[in-house]
Amino acid sequence: MTLRWSPRCELATSRRQALLLSSLVALRPPPAAAAPPPTSLLIGGTRVASVGAGTWAWGNTQVWSYDTSQDAGLRDTYNALLAGSELPLLFDSADSYGEDGRAETLLGEFGSPAPARGRAFLATKLAPFPSRLTAASFVEAARASAHRLQVARLDVVQAHWCVERYAPWQLAAVEEGLAAVVDAGLAVSVGLSNYGPKGLRRVHAALARRGIPLSLCQAQYSLLSRQAATSGLLETCSELGITPLAYSPLCLGVLSGKYSADGPLPKGARGLLLRGLLRDAAPLLALMREVGAAQGCSPAQVAVLWCKAKGTLPIPGVRSVAQAQDALRCLTLQLSDVEVAALDAAAARCPSSATQNPFQGA
Ligand SMILES: NC(=O)c1ccc[n+]([C@@H]2O[C@H](COP(=O)([O-])OP(=O)(O)OC[C@H]3O[C@@H](n4cnc5c(N)ncnc54)[C@H](OP(=O)(O)O)[C@@H]3O)[C@@H](O)[C@H]2O)c1
Numbered sequence: 001m002t003l004r005w006s007p008r009c010e011l012a013t014s015r016r017q018a019l020l021l022s023s024l025v026a027l028r029p030p031p032a033a034a035a036p037p038p039t040s041l042l043i044g045g046t047r048v049a050s051v052g053a054g055t056w057a058w059g060n061t062q063v064w065s066y067d068t069s070q071d072a073g074l075r076d077t078y079n080a081l082l083a084g085s086e087l088p089l090l091f092d093s094a095d096s097y098g099e100d101g102r103a104e105t106l107l108g109e110f111g112s113p114a115p116a117r118g119r120a121f122l123a124t125k126l127a128p129f130p131s132r133l134t135a136a137s138f139v140e141a142a143r144a145s146a147h148r149l150q151v152a153r154l155d156v157v158q159a160h161w162c163v164e165r166y167a168p169w170q171l172a173a174v175e176e177g178l179a180a181v182v183d184a185g186l187a188v189s190v191g192l193s194n195y196g197p198k199g200l201r202r203v204h205a206a207l208a209r210r211g212i213p214l215s216l217c218q219a220q221y222s223l224l225s226r227q228a229a230t231s232g233l234l235e236t237c238s239e240l241g242i243t244p245l246a247y248s249p250l251c252l253g254v255l256s257g258k259y260s261a262d263g264p265l266p267k268g269a270r271g272l273l274l275r276g277l278l279r280d281a282a283p284l285l286a287l288m289r290e291v292g293a294a295q296g297c298s299p300a301q302v303a304v305l306w307c308k309a310k311g312t313l314p315i316p317g318v319r320s321v322a323q324a325q326d327a328l329r330c331l332t333l334q335l336s337d338v339e340v341a342a343l344d345a346a347a348a349r350c351p352s353s354a355t356q357n358p359f360q361g362a
Pocket of ligand 1: 053054055056057092093160161193194218246247248249250251252253256257258298300301315316317318319322323324326327357
């Protein structure tokens, strides 16, 4: 029997969607039919857990209303993440997250002395600020990040965004800078962020000539931001053996299931920015709730599991112990092919999508 997501479903109420999905779930093919997403991924020679954690909110005041009273909770979050993962767990950070690299400083403090169990795999990003015009300036920046993170060597150092459209003269400094960071012994491997398939291929070839491993590439990727798939970036990663990281996998909270256009809305600028998207994504969110109910998990976990099912390593922004536990549960859960197909169809019907990063390269 072939199961199809019926076009009639486009007109369905969320209740009818729920009934249809329940029958699809009940009839889903045996697990052997689906290629399970990997439970771990290889990055720069280290096997890491298949879900990581993002730390943008650990220091950012404008978007995420960070203040130092949150630090104790963030430490508990960090410890919960490491206690719950047998494999090293990737923390994505950046030297521009929070004033004076606050997110890196917190990560460094939380990891020292080393927690009882688990290991943080530290992947930080260096910002191509206009003042960073030489490879040496990136080596200096990496040294400052390693100092804040309290390690001699970073696991991965990434270029935070792509300068090719607005400062092409800086490209060589950024890319040679990454290689120089590895040559200086300050990082094991390098990564890119907000690069497209063309740029990724070019940098991969240039680094390969110097024997420098390009281990990961991160892109904005979620049910409401699928450009990494349509642009060919995910395919290029797979061809070149580069691990794709999905950043903003919950679309800054839109896919968490706790907000709606009628309220509650996220506080501050995020509320204004995301209201329209929350309205348009209501049918998708209804379906995510149904999929979650069938799997015994939340819409937020469905959003993360969808990214995993697409072969990426999602890095949700995690800042409480409860969120850490949700993320850890995603290490062992898996959506079926039928559920993924239903979510794909609902996402494709959503009339709007997430705003793309202005520093995205081709
Ligand atoms: N390379 C880049 O240019 C770039 C850009 C953006 C992000 N990133 C990276 O990607 C990471 C994640 O992206 P993001 O911070 O944009 O946002 P996100 O992960 O898409 O969403 C974070 C939001 O989801 C909520 N949330 C998280 N876990 C939840 C759970 N289990 N249940 C319910 N709600 C949950 C959070 O709630 P609360 O508000 O309650 O905490 C927050 O509102 C960042 O931290 C950063 O490391 C990279």
